[in-house]
Amino acid sequence: MSLGGASERSVPATKIEITVSCRTLLDLDTFSKSDPSSCVLYTQSRASQSGGECFGRTEVIDNTLNQTSLRKFVLDYFFEEKQNLRFDVIGGQGSRVERTPRKGVPGKKCGTILLTAEELSNCRDIATMQLCANKLDKKDFFGKSDPFLVFYRSNEDGTTVKIDVYDWDRDGSHDFIGEFTTSYRELSKAQNQFTVYEVLNPRKKCKKKKYVNSGTVTLLSFSVDSEFTFVDYIKGGTQLNFTVAIDFTASNGNPLQPTSLHYMSPYQLSAYAMALKAVGEIIQDYDSDKLFPAYGFGAKLPPEGRISHQFPLNNNDEDPNCAGIEGVLESYFQSLRTVQLYGPTYFAPVINQVARAAAKISDGSQYYVLLIITDGVISDMTQTKEAIVSASSLPMSIIIVGVGPAMFEAMEELDGDDVRVSSRGRYAERDIVQFVPFRDYVDRSGNQVLSMARLAKDVLAEIPEQLLSYMRTRDIQPRPPPPANPSPTPAPEQP
Secondary structure (H helix, E strand, O other), X not given: OOOOOOOOOOOOOEEEEEEEEEEOOOOOOOOOOOOOEEEEEEEEEOOOOOOOEEEEEOOOEOOOOOEEOOOOEEEEEOOOOOEEEEEEEEEEEOOEEEEEEOOOOOOOOOOEEEEEEEEEOOOOEEEEEEEEEEOOOOOOOOOOOOEEEEXXXXXXXXXXXXXXXXEOOXXXXXXEEEEEEEEHHHHHHHHXXXXXXXXXXXXXXXXXXXXXXXXXXEEEEEEEEEOXXXXXXXXXXXXXXXXXXXXXXXXXXXXXOOOOOOOOOOOOOOHHHHHHHHHHHHHHHHOOOOEEEXXXXXXXXXXXXXXXXXXXXXXOOOOOEEEHHHHHHHHXXXXXXXXXXXXXXXOHHHHHHHHHHHOOOOOOOEEEEEEEEEOOOOOOHHHHHHHHHHHOOOOEEEEEEEOOOOOOHHHHOOOOOOOOOEXXXXXXXXXXXXXXXXXXXXXXXOOHHHHHXXXXXXXXXXXXXXXXXXXXXXXXXXXXXXXXXXXXXXXXXXX
16 A cells, blocks of 8 residues: 555545425425526535635426436545535526525425435456467568467447558567457457458458468457445445554653643644544444544553553443443543553454454455554564564455654564564455555645645545455445335344
């Protein structure tokens, strides 16, 4: 998982088409239905400094209190960003539509807006073919030809396929052998039978009267598999279960002092709180119950001063869940007032705790994301590597955010971009760890909202692909979308 950089523009995961319908609009006219109206969409990302930009508007619909717009909104969808949408119903007089929202009657419901979102995507079919060639024209003086194929799709009908056959040359001046055309439908017939194509060279055909062909290519097999998207799994009910682990070691400094990384300033959030809020506010929208287990590590707990590397922030061993991100923050602040910062810095206990919960899920219904926020180098590198290797086969990802001025070179070892993490000769099945230093995302002007948006954008951008990689390796397909009024989702296994 490479660090793309806070300033790098991310690529949208997919496009979403939104259909807008209005029901039981407030009738502001006495002798007729309401004046003509349309719906205007305003968009705003969390990093935006403006109050929102006009994205577009639906067509004007006359004389009705219940309307479904034919014009739709198509937006880029980014999992890693908080994309705020505002829909205004605009009304006017006669055939003229005003540019201000309908004010309606204060304190009275003015109607209902119904939104339907559908993913737009290109063809997701992946075709796998096996071909063999026979008696191709010889292009090399010494030895046989080294053929390869180039596929072209017709832009006119999208189904015709032209295939060129070349002889490969080391210097790049590949020799043209011939060509043939087919179609997607004809290729698909090879699922049941072999198909033989004559390779023809137009130039030779014109020059030689007795020219037959330049060889043949036989399609031996053809199979098609569908590629599913992150949105397919979310629509099918897959839940993202978010768990937080916060570093309470003494190297963070006394929380009562402004120099501490845990300092609870009345005017601004600490780096720990910003990292937690940045990631959590995005992920919480993908968890139906909004209950998040939250742990601390590296502290002495009252009353006996026992050192713990995995204590619930809400002080409830039976139920470590906190209600929403605000509940996690509240428990975090309360723990700072009651525990003693100590050490050392151990990651393995909390990774294994979440892994035990993830190991109970094998049907794709849940995927676990663990956020670890720390200020320094870990003390149990060997055990942590072993825990990561074991967790790499589970529906689980790990995000590590380093706060403060420390040098985090050792952490890069856990982020298996170049070399996959290994332990005792066993390599991680997938790259599931993303490490970033928070200082790389801090806005120089002191804008905390912008800092959090930059951090979330980078550390969360790879979660969709990590989820998909797990589903693919386990051949888990997304479930059909639930009905409009689904039954309650069963509670996830808690770490």
